[in-house]
Amino acid sequence: GESVGLHLPTLSVQEGDNSIINCAYSNSASDYFIWYKQESGKGPQFIIDIRSNMDKRQGQRVTVLLNKTVKHLSLQIAATQPGDSAVYFCAENIGNQGGKLIFGQGTELSVKP
Amino acid sequence: GAGVSQSPSNKVTEKGKDVELRCDPISGHTALYWYRQSLGQGLEFLIYFQGNSAPDKSGLPSDRFSAERTGGSVSTLTIQRTQQEDSAVYLCASSGGPETQYFGPGTRLLVL
Numbered sequence: 001g002e003s004v005g006l007h008l009p010t011l012s013v014q015e016g017d018n019s020i021i022n023c024a025y026s027n028s029a030s031d032y033f034i035w036y037k038q039e040s041g042k043g044p045q046f047i048i049d050i051r052s053n054m055d056k057r058q059g060q061r062v063t064v065l066l067n068k069t070v071k072h073l074s075l076q077i078a079a080t081q082p083g084d085s086a087v088y089f090c091a092e093n094i095g096n097q098g099g100k101l102i103f104g105q106g107t108e109l110s111v112k113p
Numbered sequence: 114g115a116g117v118s119q120s121p122s123n124k125v126t127e128k129g130k131d132v133e134l135r136c137d138p139i140s141g142h143t144a145l146y147w148y149r150q151s152l153g154q155g156l157e158f159l160i161y162f163q164g165n166s167a168p169d170k171s172g173l174p175s176d177r178f179s180a181e182r183t184g185g186s187v188s189t190l191t192i193q194r195t196q197q198e199d200s201a202v203y204l205c206a207s208s209g210g211p212e213t214q215y216f217g218p219g220t221r222l223l224v225l
Contacts, residue, residue: 089155099144099208099212102158
């Protein structure tokens with residue numbers, strides 16, 4: 001999801017359902033992508049990453065999909081739990097610019113019990 | 114320590130004052146990053162240190178902002194003559210390689 005200003009896109013799901021959070025990235029030279037979870041009052045927490053030579057990577061309850069053709073990244077969370085409620089950010093690393101990350105605007109995930 | 118630590122956790126200051134924010138990276142991590150996060154926004158890159166190389170300062174918004182990293186470990190971000198628009202959460206991250214960055218809890222700066 002994309003947004004401007006202070007209003008984050010929000011996704012509301014029922015506990016136990018699957019969640020899909022989308023992200024459009026900006027630079028075709030980006031070769032590494034990360035998803036972070038940020039809970040209120042805390043720093044971002046690493047969830048999963050993927051390199052540009054892959055199109056799918058799975059972790060525990062999470063899957064990241066990368067579509068380089070349309071510069072799109074998604075995070076799938078299986079069996080969403082109340083503890084998954086947070087803001088989720090995608091970030092890209094542009095290969096020739098060192099380690100700095102370019103962050104998306106974020107999506108707020110709200111899980112209803 | 115087990116993770117990245119930052120201090121202070123909260124800082125309230127008056128417009129025009131200087132502030133110093135501290136970051137202790139994960140032991141052994143060679144790379145250290147500073148980001149800024151305004152309310153409801155994503156993270157904005159500020160500066161990046163990698164080993165003994167010259168830092169990448171391309172994200173610093175003005176010459177009032179500076180950072181140093183002493184002994185390849187602790188880093189201090191200094192904001193001189195603070196302005197109200199400097200109010201934000203300042204986040205530090207470190208990494209042991211070129212990729213995955215681990216973040217600290219941030220310093221919440223409020224400029225009155």
